Amino acid sequence: MASKQDNxxxxxxxxxxxxFFTDIEADTVAPGLDEEVIRLISKKKGxxxxxxxxxxxxxxxxxxxxxxxxxxxxxxxxxxxAISYYSAPKSKADAPKSLDEVDPKLLETxxxxxxxxxxxxxxxxxxxxxxxxxxxxATTFKQxxxxxxxxxxxxxxxxKDHPELVERYLGTVVPQRDNFxxxxxxxxxxxxxxxYIPRGVRCPMELSTYFRINAANTGQFERTLIIxxxxxxxxYLEGCTAPQRDENQxxxxxxxxxxxxxxxIKYSTVQNWYPGDEEGxxxxxxxxxxxxxxxxxxxxxxxTQVEAGSAITWKYPSCVLRGNDSxxxxxxxxxxxxxxxxxxxTKMIHIGKNTRSTIISKGISAGRAQxxxxxxxxMFPTAENARNYSQCDSLLMGNRCGAHTFPYMEIKxxxxxxxxxxxxxxxxxDQLFYCRQRGLSEEDAVNxxxxxxxxxxxxxxxxxxxxxxxxxxxxxxxxxxG
Amino acid sequence: MLLEINNLHASVNDVEIIKGLNLTIAPGxxxxxxxxxxxxxxxxxxxxxxxxxxxxTDGSVSYKGRDLLDMEPDARARAGVFLGFQYPVEIxxxxxxxxxxxxxxxxxxxxxxxxxxxxxxxxxxxxxxxxMELDEKFLSRGVNEGFSGGEKKRNEIFQMAVLExxxxxxxxxxxxxxxxxxxxxxxxxNKQRDGQRSFLLITHYQRLLDYIEPDHVHVLANGRIxxxxxxxxxLELEEHGYDKILAAAS
Numbered sequence: 001m002a003s004k005q006d007n008x009x010x011x012x013x014x015x016x017x018x019x020f021f022t023d024i025e026a027d028t029v030a031p032g033l034d035e036e037v038i039r040l041i042s043k044k045k046g047x048x049x050x051x052x053x054x055x056x057x058x059x060x061x062x063x064x065x066x067x068x069x070x071x072x073x074x075x076x077x078x079x080x081x082a083i084s085y086y087s088a089p090k091s092k093a094d095a096p097k098s099l100d101e102v103d104p105k106l107l108e109t110x111x112x113x114x115x116x117x118x119x120x121x122x123x124x125x126x127x128x129x130x131x132x133x134x135x136x137x138a139t140t141f142k143q144x145x146x147x148x149x150x151x152x153x154x155x156x157x158x159x160k161d162h163p164e165l166v167e168r169y170l171g172t173v174v175p176q177r178d179n180f181x182x183x184x185x186x187x188x189x190x191x192x193x194x195x196y197i198p199r200g201v202r203c204p205m206e207l208s209t210y211f212r213i214n215a216a217n218t219g220q221f222e223r224t225l226i227i228x229x230x231x232x233x234x235x236y237l238e239g240c241t242a243p244q245r246d247e248n249q250x251x252x253x254x255x256x257x258x259x260x261x262x263x264x265i266k267y268s269t270v271q272n273w274y275p276g277d278e279e280g281x282x283x284x285x286x287x288x289x290x291x292x293x294x295x296x297x298x299x300x301x302x303x304t305q306v307e308a309g310s311a312i313t314w315k316y317p318s319c320v321l322r323g324n325d326s327x328x329x330x331x332x333x334x335x336x337x338x339x340x341x342x343x344x345x346t347k348m349i350h351i352g353k354n355t356r357s358t359i360i361s362k363g364i365s366a367g368r369a370q371x372x373x374x375x376x377x378x379m380f381p382t383a384e385n386a387r388n389y390s391q392c393d394s395l396l397m398g399n400r401c402g403a404h405t406f407p408y409m410e411i412k413x414x415x416x417x418x419x420x421x422x423x424x425x426x427x428x429x430d431q432l433f434y435c436r437q438r439g440l441s442e443e444d445a446v447n448x449x450x451x452x453x454x455x456x457x458x459x460x461x462x463x464x465x466x467x468x469x470x471x472x473x474x475x476x477x478x479x480x481x482g
Numbered sequence: 483m484l485l486e487i488n489n490l491h492a493s494v495n496d497v498e499i500i501k502g503l504n505l506t507i508a509p510g511x512x513x514x515x516x517x518x519x520x521x522x523x524x525x526x527x528x529x530x531x532x533x534x535x536x537x538x539t540d541g542s543v544s545y546k547g548r549d550l551l552d553m554e555p556d557a558r559a560r561a562g563v564f565l566g567f568q569y570p571v572e573i574x575x576x577x578x579x580x581x582x583x584x585x586x587x588x589x590x591x592x593x594x595x596x597x598x599x600x601x602x603x604x605x606x607x608x609x610x611x612x613x614m615e616l617d618e619k620f621l622s623r624g625v626n627e628g629f630s631g632g633e634k635k636r637n638e639i640f641q642m643a644v645l646e647x648x649x650x651x652x653x654x655x656x657x658x659x660x661x662x663x664x665x666x667x668x669x670x671x672n673k674q675r676d677g678q679r680s681f682l683l684i685t686h687y688q689r690l691l692d693y694i695e696p697d698h699v700h701v702l703a704n705g706r707i708x709x710x711x712x713x714x715x716x717l718e719l720e721e722h723g724y725d726k727i728l729a730a731a732s
Contacts, residue, residue, distance in 0.1 A: 429534070434571045437531050438585035438641065439559035439592075448584065452575030452624065 029086040058176035058186030071343040151196040158194035173256040181252040192223035197232035208237040222253040228263035261296030272309035283311025290317035294326035302329035318347035321355035328357040336369030345375035350383035359390040365401035372404040379416040490541035501705030517702035527653040531565040560592040564647035566638040573625040632663040656690040668693030688720035
């Protein structure tokens with residue numbers, strides 16, 4: 001028993017062994033953004049020169065760019081000089097000391113979602129020094145991954161330990177000047193995840209940010225880079241169904257995926273950031289750039305997302321189908337309630353021959369929320385025999401919400417085939433009545449109908465995630481009818 | 483008495499459709515309500531099930547001694563009132579099994595019984611499916627999703643068999659069925675007559691009653707029951723049509 005305790009203690013202590021967090025505990029950079037701030041960030045992180053140059057280049061681009069306004073979103077202007085771009089892990093002085101001090105409503109939600117007790121504290125931002133289970137689990141898993149040759153670490157660690165990989169791949173899918181928010185992220189990102197799956201390796205487990213040691217401190221500008229080398233496979237899960245609290249209003253992450261020849265990446269997201277109160281106050285702006293590059297022949301990238309949180313969600317996980325016979329997939333459920341807004345969809349860029357893409361998008365609006373699907377299917381002249389199938393379904397609950405579909409198509413090859421189907425429906429009174437006549441309460445009936453509507457997407461999620469996603473859907477739409 | 487309807491008045495969109503209807507059903511009885519189109523048959527069924535747009539303006543309905551009109555639609559269902567829909571709706575992505583399990587457990591909870599476990603449930607509904615000559619693959623398909631008209635109706639009777647209601651109201655279950663499907667449906671109903679369960683069959687045509695023998699037949703016209711009798715009344719209607727009886731009543 002004693003030795004077991006020592007082990008646990010070891011593991012707990014190890015979290016701090018890099019000294020990174022403890023060193024900077026007192027540090028916070030004053031709000032504002034200029035070259036000096038970027039130099040400071042890079043220096044604090046002990047980055048090699050190429051990284052600083054890369055950041056500075058991004059910053060120069062960003063300064064010349066205009067904030068885009070084409071999305072169907074209403075929001076207040078963001079003051080970029082009011083944001084602090086580097087802050088040490090949040091001071092624990094202000095954090096709740098225990099779950100007793102946490103908003104009971106939040107705890108109730110955790111309960112409904114079936115979040116394990118030890119996770120609740122971390123999610124609610126309680127000042128706990130170590131979350132025993134997840135740390136030890138993470139350590140065990142890391143060992144298993146190392147045996148397979150998989151690299152899975154924080155972005156900061158990757159920059160230090162595998163600079164050659166970072167330098168080779170970073171920004172090759174989402175270049176610094178790709179868009180305003182990507183440029184900002186490139187200049188100031190503080191951390192994120194890095195994954196490299198070597199040639200021919202099938203990653204032995206689902207990789208989840210849930211088990212990522214530094215997950216709590218990735219901050220508002222997160223950077224993720226996943227590389228699947230030839231013939232490899234990885235399934236990556238991002239996010240968590242539990243409502244996550246964060247003081248930062250703007251979240252501008254960048255995710256880059258690279259699939260080499262015959263490689264496959266499956267990327268699943270459940271996003272449930274704080275949506276703000278019923279009047280939409282205080283919610284998170286989630287402006288994310290996610291793109292995957294099917295670089296090699298017969299490669300495949302599949303995005304599955306369940307977007308339930310945030311005041312505003314603005315993102316288009318995309319696939320560049322460069323390799324011949326490569327495959328891109330996008331499965332999405334976006335649910336908006338109260339005053340939430342979502343403008344989300346995908347881009348499928350067909351370049352290689354015989355490339356195929358599938359888009360299944362399910363938008364659900366309730367309350368006074370607005371939900372837009374925006375998608376681009378582009379067939380290059382080189383995309384011989386390329387195929388796309390898109391299906392966009394919207395479900396409205398009540399009569400004060402909106403659903404919008406903006407499909408864009410650019411077809412430059414006569415052999416390419418594109419199919420698009422779109423439906424908009426209301427939860428029909430007769431469906432509700434039918435379920436109630438069989439004995440289901442109104443709330444259960446709504447949940448059942450909504451889950452049925454989302455089924456094609458949920459079944460793409462890894463099993464345990466799918467169950468959580470259903471529960472999340474029910475909680476998100478509570479009180480939406482009646 | 484299981485059901486006592488007293489001077490029922492009901493409107494749809496401010497138009498009065500049911501105009502003072504009286505009907506009493508004892509446990510185990512099978513009643514058939516016949517009538518021409520627009521006489522109020524379906525309105526009666528919907529009002530008893532508690533559909534929102536069907537406004538009861540006067541009268542009372544007592545079910546097992548409770549005020550039925552005071553109960554929410556789902557509470558009525560859990561208390562054992564089943565409506566077989568004339569036009570069963572499709573619920574994409576929700577499997578038949580899933581809906582039925584939720585429905586059955588809601589009913590069991592009401593009765594203070596524990597939830598049925600998954601294995602027992604599957605065995606139970608497979609037996610019931612056999613009873614309705616329903617292919618097992620129907621169980622996992624979306625509720626009525628892509629079903630033919632006949633399959634939808636058969637599915638309604640199958641659901642009834644699973645939920646074992648005390649009062650089953652079947653709203654034109656026979657319409658749109660060919661003779662083979664009609665026999666299957668009638669057979670399903672007959673197997674569920676156990677001397678306790680009561681049925682209210684709503685139909686336009688007599689032919690259903692060739693296969694399900696009612697204890698009482700009522701003729702509904704212009705929102706009222708204008709004549710009641712034994713099963714012979716149905717044959718009489720078949721022979722002479724509604725005109726004669728309507729003329730006699732007016």
